[in-house]
Amino acid sequence: MFSGTDLSQILLFPVKDSEARKYFLIGCAVALAGFIVPIVPYVFLFGYAAQIARQVLNGESPRMTKWNDWGILFQDGAKMFGVRMVYSLPLLILVLPIMIAAIAMPIVIENVNSSEVDTFIAIFGLVMFSLFCLIMLLSLPLALIIPAAEMHTVDNNEFAAGFRFREWWGILRANLGGFIVAFAIIYAASMALTIVTQILMATIILSCLLPFFIPAITTYTTLVMYAMIAQAYKVGREKLAGVKVASVAGQ
Template sequence: MNNSSGINFERAFTFMFQEDEWVMKFVIGVLMAVLAIFIIPGIILQGYVIAIARRVRNGQQPELPEWEDWGKFLSDGFAYMIAALIYALPMILLVICFMVIFLFGVAGADAGGGSEDALAGLSLLMVCCLTLFLMLYALFMIAFLFVGTVNYIRKGSIGAFFQFGYLWKELRANLGRYGIVAIAAFAASMVGSIIPIVGSLWSQYATGHFLGQLARGEVGLGNDFSETALHDLT
């Protein structure tokens, strides 16, 4: 089922059940998801999702890869996790700074006998401002991480996550396409959460397929995706 965006939603939601040996590939994925609490299996699983996206982008069959290239899964997953951590770093640092300022404020008020009402009012104002900023930053962070992942699928270098000018042009050129995929991926995660682990794994595989379709660059930029094509759109 395609639409004007060129995204095949039906294929993304069902491809994992239409291939040979899909049961075993799914079982191994479930095992990785269960063991994700030990971090490394979770990183490997993320790398496997990127492998799905890369195969979809390149038109390789089967789209659901064999669980063989563990080193590549680990390196791709690690690159994604590092990028996500760096993206989230400003939020983490801001929260830490807020906590330090708040604690010093409480200590200063106790020592100086300041008004508790004034401190409570100031704290509430700071919390509201911080929450608003974090929400806005999280929105931009998720958007750029999503586009950055597509860029990484194309280029294979961790630096692809941080070409912010390039990512901004890509997002602007295909805003509708990214938006509809983000909504579909979010909906899949909500549906998948009904069945713990198995459902979540299904939604991850579907998201991988969506990322692969986006990485083809079929709409807006054409199949020959390049810096020149992006420059021409600005």
């Protein structure tokens, strides 16, 4: 799954020394800009994460590097962001009606006869619950599929590689357990950081730190997530290559 991997290296590399922390703070500033300018800053952050992922794919330990060549960062980030968005379209198609319905709900209720309100609310609730269940069912497999497709894009440095299903599917299958473990660790870390955020929100004084804490969480989870996924992908790629060699040798 994560053979020969020191998880503490992956979890701590963004802040392991003063040099790393300097580049991490730049990442936080980029994430903070995402509160002002939509999407574009996150594309740069994704591009930086792609550079970290390449280190892991090349057998190196993840390390923070200089934020230079912003054009390359944007290109790499746009590829990853594009792959993620295309595979997320089924979820977006389901979420959009929910958002529209939630906004329209008060207006519709005002124009419905009082005798029909309870029936309407019951039907609305049932439809929303059904859509929510469907979204959850789609989210779980996509949580594994999307990272594998993204890593194949990074590995080949080609946007179209993310959609060559047969190529990356074998890698995902070869180390499915590793991808699941990566997802579980990332999820656990995200939940822990969410709890810390809620604690900060509980007091007026500490809540003032949120504009700085949330970008830090975003940067940290993004970098660690892609380093972890890259390791799972690398192990899967090696396992698949071993199977192919054994198959050829057996012929």
